[in-house]
Amino acid sequence: xxxxxxxxxxxxxxxxxxxxxxxxxxxxxxxxxxxxxxxxxxxxxxxxxxxxxxxxxxxxxxxxxxxxxxxxxxxxxxxxxxxxxxxxxxxxxxxxxxxxxxxxxxxxxxxxxxxxxxxxxxxxxxxxxxxxxxxxxxxxxxxxxxxxxxxxxxxxxxxxxxxxxxxxxxxxxxxxxxxxxxxx
Amino acid sequence: xxxxxxxxxxxxxxxxxxxxxxxxxxxxxxxxxxxxxxxxxxxxxxxxxxxxxxxxxxxxxxxxxxxxxxxxxxxxxxxxxxxxxxxxxxxxxxxxxxxxxxxxxxxxx
Numbered sequence: 001x002x003x004x005x006x007x008x009x010x011x012x013x014x015x016x017x018x019x020x021x022x023x024x025x026x027x028x029x030x031x032x033x034x035x036x037x038x039x040x041x042x043x044x045x046x047x048x049x050x051x052x053x054x055x056x057x058x059x060x061x062x063x064x065x066x067x068x069x070x071x072x073x074x075x076x077x078x079x080x081x082x083x084x085x086x087x088x089x090x091x092x093x094x095x096x097x098x099x100x101x102x103x104x105x106x107x108x109x110x111x112x113x114x115x116x117x118x119x120x121x122x123x124x125x126x127x128x129x130x131x132x133x134x135x136x137x138x139x140x141x142x143x144x145x146x147x148x149x150x151x152x153x154x155x156x157x158x159x160x161x162x163x164x165x166x167x168x169x170x171x172x173x174x175x176x177x178x179x180x181x182x183x184x
Numbered sequence: 185x186x187x188x189x190x191x192x193x194x195x196x197x198x199x200x201x202x203x204x205x206x207x208x209x210x211x212x213x214x215x216x217x218x219x220x221x222x223x224x225x226x227x228x229x230x231x232x233x234x235x236x237x238x239x240x241x242x243x244x245x246x247x248x249x250x251x252x253x254x255x256x257x258x259x260x261x262x263x264x265x266x267x268x269x270x271x272x273x274x275x276x277x278x279x280x281x282x283x284x285x286x287x288x289x290x291x292x293x
Contacts, residue, residue, distance in 0.1 A: 049193065049194060050194065050195070063246065064192065064193060064245075064246035064248060065192050065193070065246065067246075121197075121198045121201055135195070136193075136244070136245045136246060137245060138200065138201055
């Protein structure tokens with residue numbers, strides 16, 4: 001495994017701050033991910049369709065009918081994979097550490113909703129999207145997924161190979177003076 | 185702008201979030217098939233003015249293939265349904281019949 005870097009990109013301070021987190025661990029699980037025993041192995045209940053749930057020192061997100069993603073601390077990844085693989089040993093399933101294949105961006109500020117609304121074809125109006133939901137979509141020309149951890153905090157995950165594109169478009173979208181003030 | 189509801193994740197996805205997959209319900213004719221059948225499988229496509237069935241993939245979302253029934257004149261969407269089927273479900277056919285009485289498409293009506 002490669003050495004964790006402190007950050008891929010510097011923090012951008014627009015009307016919303018954009019920062020890149022690179023110390024997050026990510027595990028993808030594909031196959032019979034609703035299998036009994038998986039929830040027990042993770043120590044939490046599994047998310048329902050399009051949801052993300054908080055577990056013990058981790059978050060579990062529903063990605064598609066046969067895919068879940070676990071977000072945790074990087075040092076916990078190896079142990080978690082062993083546990084999960086054990087609980088899925090009789091199932092047709094894949095468990096993979098994708099920490100180094102993805103990048104996570106954290107957006108903070110009162111107007112995080114509109115920074116996303118400018119880039120993705122998603123209804124970001126309060127009441128239409130909120131905490132606890134996971135949404136896979138596109139940002140500009142690349143695929144990405146996001147969830148909110150509060151009214152003024154939003155996380156985006158995308159492939160690391162396109163992280164620079166994501167960072168740059170988020171910075172443009174969050175540039176001071178480009179506020180729309182749609183929902184504030 | 186076309187908006188389909190993905191039958192796998194329930195998201196109202198607009199066409200920029202999807203990839204088109206061409207005509208739906210094609211039967212594959214491979215080795216051993218007659219030349220006519222193989223030609224039909226490879227090249228012969230419907231080009232209807234009205235009710236049409238297509239395959240789409242929720243490529244920027246859950247990544248699943250699904251079917252959609254829509255009208256090529258008005259872009260009205262009659263409904264979407266999962267890919268694991270050989271013909272449109274009765275519910276979709278009935279919905280089309282309400283809006284386009286007497287419709288037919290290939291062998292379906």
